[in-house]
Amino acid sequence: GAGVSQTPSNKVTEKGKYVELRCDPISGxxxxxxxxxxxxxxxxxxxxxxxxxxxxxxxxPNDRFFAVRPEGSVSTLKIQRTERGDSAVYLCASSxxxxxxxxxxxxxxxxxx
Amino acid sequence: xxxxxxxxxxxxxxxxxxxxxxxxxxxxxxxxxxFWYKQPPSRQMILVIRQEAYKQQNATENRFxxxxxxxxxxxxxKISDSQLGDAAMYFCAYxxxxxxxxxxxxxxxxxxxxx
Numbered sequence: 001g002a003g004v005s006q007t008p009s010n011k012v013t014e015k016g017k018y019v020e021l022r023c024d025p026i027s028g029x030x031x032x033x034x035x036x037x038x039x040x041x042x043x044x045x046x047x048x049x050x051x052x053x054x055x056x057x058x059x060x061p062n063d064r065f066f067a068v069r070p071e072g073s074v075s076t077l078k079i080q081r082t083e084r085g086d087s088a089v090y091l092c093a094s095s096x097x098x099x100x101x102x103x104x105x106x107x108x109x110x111x112x113x
Numbered sequence: 114x115x116x117x118x119x120x121x122x123x124x125x126x127x128x129x130x131x132x133x134x135x136x137x138x139x140x141x142x143x144x145x146x147x148f149w150y151k152q153p154p155s156r157q158m159i160l161v162i163r164q165e166a167y168k169q170q171n172a173t174e175n176r177f178x179x180x181x182x183x184x185x186x187x188x189x190x191k192i193s194d195s196q197l198g199d200a201a202m203y204f205c206a207y208x209x210x211x212x213x214x215x216x217x218x219x220x221x222x223x224x225x226x227x228x
Contacts, residue, residue: 033215033216035215035216035218040220040221041220041221042117042119042204042206042219042220042221043204043216043218044218045215045216045217048215056214059215089156091156091158093158101160101163102216104157104158104159105157106156106157107156107157109156
């Protein structure tokens with residue numbers, strides 16, 4: 001596609017529910033990143049992929065968070081047993097390689113009520 | 114760990130005037146990149162300008178320029194001839210060039226442009 005696409009744009013869910021956030025990177029980009037941006041803060045790193053494998057998942061806050069990229073393209077961020085503190089904008093970015101410019105999607109605003 | 118600090122939560126500038134946004138960072142590395150990103154209400158982060166640490170010359174992109182002071186670990190953004198469309202959140206970011214590391218962002222500065 002022309003840019004990084006994230007769906008849904010907004011998601012409201014009840015506390016305790018499971019959610020999936022999708023990221024469709026720019027075609028041909030091998031590196032994919034997930035960030036979380038809480039209100040009034042800068043983006044915080046969660047995880048990044050090089051191809052299909054998670055090269056660094058040190059930013060995932062706990063084991064309720066998991067991400068996959070099975071075919072090296074689309075990635076899904078999965079959050080189990082959501083908590084109100086998970087409410088944030090989840091940003092995805094992709095780049096041709098780890099050393100080139102990263103392009104961001106418009107994010108998914110997750111609200112846990 | 115690297116940290117990025119933006120000490121100005123909010124700034125404002127008159128249309129057509131010049132404004133400077135501040136950023137400092139902390140690192141023990143010598144090879145890295147610095148970036149300024151713009152985030153409008155659409156939420157999409159847009160790269161404004163980048164600076165390689167090994168380059169002494171300050172980067173410029175049209176109305177946007179930086180003042181990179183490596184010894185002081187300072188990386189400010191100057192916006193000249195400010196336009197209404199420049200109003201947004203601006204984030205300073207750091208990325209190491211050693212190993213596979215993601216971007217580290219500051220907390221951002223909200224820029225308002227007054228007509």
